Amino acid sequence: MATREGRSTDATAGSDPAAGEDGADRVADTPDSGDRRRDRRSAEASESGPGGAGAAVPAVAVSGLSKRFGSGPDAVTAVDDVSVEIEAGSIVGLLGPNGAGKTTLIKSILGMVLPDEGSVRLHGIDVREDSRAAYARVDAMLEGARNDYWRLTVRENLRYFAAIGGVDPDSVAERHDRLLDRFGLDSKVDTAVRNLSRGMKQKVSIASVLAGDADVVFLDEPTLGLDVESSRTLRAELRRIAEERGLTVVVSSHDMDVVEAVCDRVLIMSGGRIVADDAVEALLAGDDRHRLRVVARGIDPGLVADLRREFDGVAVDTEAGRTRLRVAVDTDDLYALVARLREHDVTIDRLDTVEPDLEDVFVDLTRGTGGHSR
Template identity: 65%
Template sequence: MTTRHREDARGRGGSSSPHAEHDDVAPAVAVDGLYKRFGSGPDAVTAVDGVSFAVEQGSVVGLLGPNGAGKTTLIKSIIGTVLPDAGAVRIMGVDVREAPREAYAHVDAMLEGARNDYWRLTVRENLRYFATVGGVDPDSVATRHDRLLDRLDLAAKADEPVRNLSRGMKQKVSLASVLAGGADVVFLDEPTLGLDVASARTFRAEIRRLAAETGLTVVLSSHDMEVVEAVCDRVIVVADGRIVADDTVDALLRADEHTLRLTSPAFDADVVTSLRERFTVTDVERLDRGARIEVTADTDGLYALMDALRRRDVPLTEVRSVDPGLDDVLLDLTGDDPGRGTGE
């Protein structure tokens, strides 16, 4: 289940729009030296330790790390549900300490592990309600709501009370409610939890569409690396409350390098030695006949490798790509398995 971070429209000054004009060059989210500790003395736990980063408007950024890395506390410290001990946060150029209502008028969030929508209301009523809370006339965005209901396969359940829906359907209602509210920046913690394969694919497409067509900024925390690779422009990796990597998915995956596993009965000692002299051979497994080797190279290097094998008349009985996935990269960076889920 999930929770929404939106102040009541009356408490935000009523007429303040989530899409008010701000400096075009201002980041959607700017975090500077954010710090949060729980407890005191020898039992104190530093959940967020001097974190700084910026998220450009219209981008989709993944916030990743192992269980207990501090991701959820970081998100809560940014959106104001946890009060940080130090540091500054600006949303769409607005300092959250100086003008919290104005800053948070731009934000919506869905946090895994807490209740979100009103289950006695219908699906459509939830979308209308949260659009109103966001300072948006629900009638003015009715077409957007219809499109979301259709894209997320909720149209047939639009007039059904949320409490009657399955867990996966409730998760989709939470997503629709967040995306329907008209916020400039949304924080999504485990947004595909409970979704089937088709629904997760729909979610990925909708996030990319909204970012491209409306300029929506998304900060997404998930253990689903397929979702992260599909939708994120950039990934921030957190471990022990600190940022340990901040780069594009391609850069983290070293997209300019590839690893191939090659098997051949002709891989004898001479051939392997010759290959080692020219290429990065990372592993050799001797077989009854020949060997199985792994070679890492960029694209030009792979072409050169194939040319070298052809010149030596080396037959290949198996060729496999063994490039590491994003989960492997995170394991190397953090020493923990991101697939175990999220934590504070």
């Protein structure tokens, strides 16, 4: 069984990549390695970590992390006493409105931002105390697609960043071929990234993050700029690659469909705090109210503002004079809503009940607490 024992708590091994003798034991993403994620989870669960013998070492462990920017009355608390653990091999979505603290949290985990308080451990390695060992296991695509060299070819980027990440590029050449094949870049391997479409550049960025041997990967808006088909392909491949290689992936995105399709678990941030942390199914099951979808004409912005004040989970989308309204209601709310619309002479074209989705949960949880809900 291919495992990585000795890696997670052996900080000295990572302090010098040349001395990373365990590297040859890393899990390869061979097509038949679908069960290895479970194997590795159980192997890591049996390791002795900071939690003691037999305790599973989380891939990411954040404890009491806080970060404020500025001072005095203008100070902004970007991350407020966040503690969270992410199990090795899981795919976790990080959601939140703009300004919720997602990027600061990710950058703090990666050591790109120094937190005021708290600690971060990656596979038991303290990022601040032994950053080199921690960095042998983590890579990230931050804030869009621009994290590689556009004047190098696709393959050159993958080889370069594999080497920078502490992996001999020759040893992962076949992995690179498969990765590029899966992302539909196999015909572009020798093309300079600058000559690719935006969607392809995005894929190269993700591929370069997966090119080395990092097993904790942070992806910020991985499907930004992709068309529907590319986004769907990317989601499927991301999930597949993560499972095959036993990667721990944290996906920060505004695209609820991506998070719902790819992630095992969702963290929702608002106002610098984590306001929800659960499996996607559990979050959806926990919302037992009905959702009404109303398509109507004659809903003006003033009425929308009133509805937002009076009802929960209001999401509005206006197109060609018709407004699509989603509202979370119980029975009393339903009567009140219809009465309110009638009072304003709104013509209802269509009215349905719909199953709540992640967006509804997100809107409910983040409404009025930082950033702006939709």
